[in-house]
Amino acid sequence: xxxxxxxxxxxxxxxxxxxxxxxxxxxxxxxxxxxxxxxxxxxxxxxxxxxxxxxxxxxxxxxxxxxxxxxxxxxxxxxxxxxxxxxxxxxxxxxxxxxxxxxxxxxxxxxxxxxxxxxxxxxxxxxxxxxxxxxxxxxxxxxxxxxxxxxxxxxxxxxxxxxxxxxxxxxxxxxxxxxxxxxxxxxxxxxxxxxxxxxxxxxxxxxxxxxxxxxxxxxxxxxxxxxxxxxxxxxxxxxxxxxxxxxxxxxxxxxxxxxxxxxxxxxxxxxxxxxxxxxxxxxxxxxxxxxxxxx
Amino acid sequence: xxxxxxxxxxxxxxxxxxxxxxxxxxxxxxxxxxxxxxxxxxxxxxxxxxxxxxxxxxxxxxxxxxxxxxxxxxxxxxxxxxxxxxxxxxxxxxxxxxxxxxxxxxxxxxxxxxxxxxxxxxxxxxxxxxxxxxxxxxxxxxxxxxxxxxxxxxxxxxxxxxxxxxxxxxxxxxxxxxxxxxxxxxxxxxxxxxxxxxxxxxxxxxxxxxxxxxxxxxxxxxxxxxxxxxxxxxxxxxxxxxxxxxxxxxxxxxxxxxxxxxxxxxxxxxxxxxxxxxxxxxxxxxxxxxxxxxxxxxxxxxxxxxxxxxxxxxxxxxxxxxxxx
Numbered sequence: 229x230x231x232x233x234x235x236x237x238x239x240x241x242x243x244x245x246x247x248x249x250x251x252x253x254x255x256x257x258x259x260x261x262x263x264x265x266x267x268x269x270x271x272x273x274x275x276x277x278x279x280x281x282x283x284x285x286x287x288x289x290x291x292x293x294x295x296x297x298x299x300x301x302x303x304x305x306x307x308x309x310x311x312x313x314x315x316x317x318x319x320x321x322x323x324x325x326x327x328x329x330x331x332x333x334x335x336x337x338x339x340x341x342x343x344x345x346x347x348x349x350x351x352x353x354x355x356x357x358x359x360x361x362x363x364x365x366x367x368x369x370x371x372x373x374x375x376x377x378x379x380x381x382x383x384x385x386x387x388x389x390x391x392x393x394x395x396x397x398x399x400x401x402x403x404x405x406x407x408x409x410x411x412x413x414x415x416x417x418x419x420x421x422x423x424x425x426x427x428x429x430x431x432x433x434x435x436x437x438x439x440x441x442x443x444x445x446x447x448x449x450x451x452x453x454x455x456x457x458x459x460x461x462x463x464x465x466x467x468x469x470x471x472x473x474x475x476x477x478x479x480x481x482x483x484x485x486x487x488x489x490x491x492x493x494x495x496x497x498x499x500x501x502x503x504x505x506x507x508x509x510x511x512x513x514x515x516x517x518x519x520x521x522x523x
Numbered sequence: 524x525x526x527x528x529x530x531x532x533x534x535x536x537x538x539x540x541x542x543x544x545x546x547x548x549x550x551x552x553x554x555x556x557x558x559x560x561x562x563x564x565x566x567x568x569x570x571x572x573x574x575x576x577x578x579x580x581x582x583x584x585x586x587x588x589x590x591x592x593x594x595x596x597x598x599x600x601x602x603x604x605x606x607x608x609x610x611x612x613x614x615x616x617x618x619x620x621x622x623x624x625x626x627x628x629x630x631x632x633x634x635x636x637x638x639x640x641x642x643x644x645x646x647x648x649x650x651x652x653x654x655x656x657x658x659x660x661x662x663x664x665x666x667x668x669x670x671x672x673x674x675x676x677x678x679x680x681x682x683x684x685x686x687x688x689x690x691x692x693x694x695x696x697x698x699x700x701x702x703x704x705x706x707x708x709x710x711x712x713x714x715x716x717x718x719x720x721x722x723x724x725x726x727x728x729x730x731x732x733x734x735x736x737x738x739x740x741x742x743x744x745x746x747x748x749x750x751x752x753x754x755x756x757x758x759x760x761x762x763x764x765x766x767x768x769x770x771x772x773x774x775x776x777x778x779x780x781x782x783x784x785x786x787x788x789x790x791x792x793x794x795x796x797x798x799x800x801x802x803x804x805x806x807x808x809x810x811x812x813x814x815x816x817x818x819x820x821x822x823x824x825x826x827x828x829x830x831x832x833x834x835x836x837x838x839x840x841x842x843x844x845x846x847x848x
Binding site for chain 2: 256334374457487509517
């Protein structure tokens, strides 16, 4: 990528060139501005409406007016059938359990794929990658029947187990690309000192990989919390995650969507994720691109 | 640098022993995937050849189960519905009659969203690749649409696209974005492009950053214009990253469900194949299984074409890349 290289050699930097340069800078900041509005605009609008009195939901004043916290209270109002607190807890449980299982299984496989040579390695990494692109809708019919027979519909495992199907492959290929980038020398040294492959993995590689595992955990958690299709059919009233809750949000009047409360609920779900993104921006990007471009 | 795969003269026995260790690491994942993907897939294929409970058109009696032959497939592909007089072509409004429209809508969404995302993502990546103050902040900002759960995105855009919502206010129109045929399709595309372009941009940016700077310097010395450098250096060198990004997004777009299912609830104009399958599950699980199998074959076929014809080599491993580097 060009790193702010001037368009002309310095000795030619006469008047017309500097105009060109200024035009370039203006164009760059215009681009930055457009991207910022693109990324933040709708999110900003959600926040404004969430804090605005419900009777002014459709006002188009671009800044907050008639500020109230009423919408947030309504989002949690169980008397309207919107137990959003419970939904948040459910998403936390489903997301964490899925992430934990995927990490425990995924770390081992990723290590083997990145660090060991064995027959069938490319076949397996190809298989795992194609599993991550698998359409979830294929799973839904048999799982709906199976979980109905087992009496699992509306229990947490009915969502955690299917979530593994897309979180696990993602975990494996992101971790594998991280593992491959760790220095080989340390591991070789441990092996020469007589450590077994398993010991080298546990004592040397795993501590080194801790930040990568953490990054992968964030990505896996976001993916698991995002799931809607399977949860819609497999969750029950008590295990509804936020995605299902927010899609079926209801108000006093069944014909009028309580958008103010929905936007408030949206803000509640989004804010922790936005904070995570702001804090771990670098790691998230390296994780996303590791999975996307390199593996 | 030592050979990363270690000394090769350790002998076959050791090699096999090593392989054994590797399988010890890999097996748990394979078992887990066999349970969560393998089992449902084969179960779905088996179900797709079974009969749904319902009225047998031949006898007029209520039947449950039994082999259905290919009738679950002909139900969708030829739009044949059961009735007392035998099979008839599915009446308008039934799920069976929506199959080809769902195929068309799915492919239309995929082509339009992926093209727009690739173009806009490329533009965003070029801006984000420049050096300026607050670059990290900009990269964090574009991640926000990506991080918001799709269900929330769907509700947010559904709200903005309401008849008296902000989109109509800004445009000074009163379009029925969630119920009109083409307006609702546009609304879904807009929301999807908003949500996933950042992801595309980051993948493309990663590809851009791999291109060595001295290639550009050399081209500049040779007097190539900015446009020429873009067309003759950036695009060809970016091709592998771009194709991988397009492959990933295509697979994602083909299974699109959340946005149209929530945003334009019940509007057949935006029914994708995934929506049709989920709607069918409770009405007739076996024909839903046939439809999901058809969907799977379609997605698989498109992935195959992309990988083979375009050469989007997504399963290239780290080691191969290191060797190539």
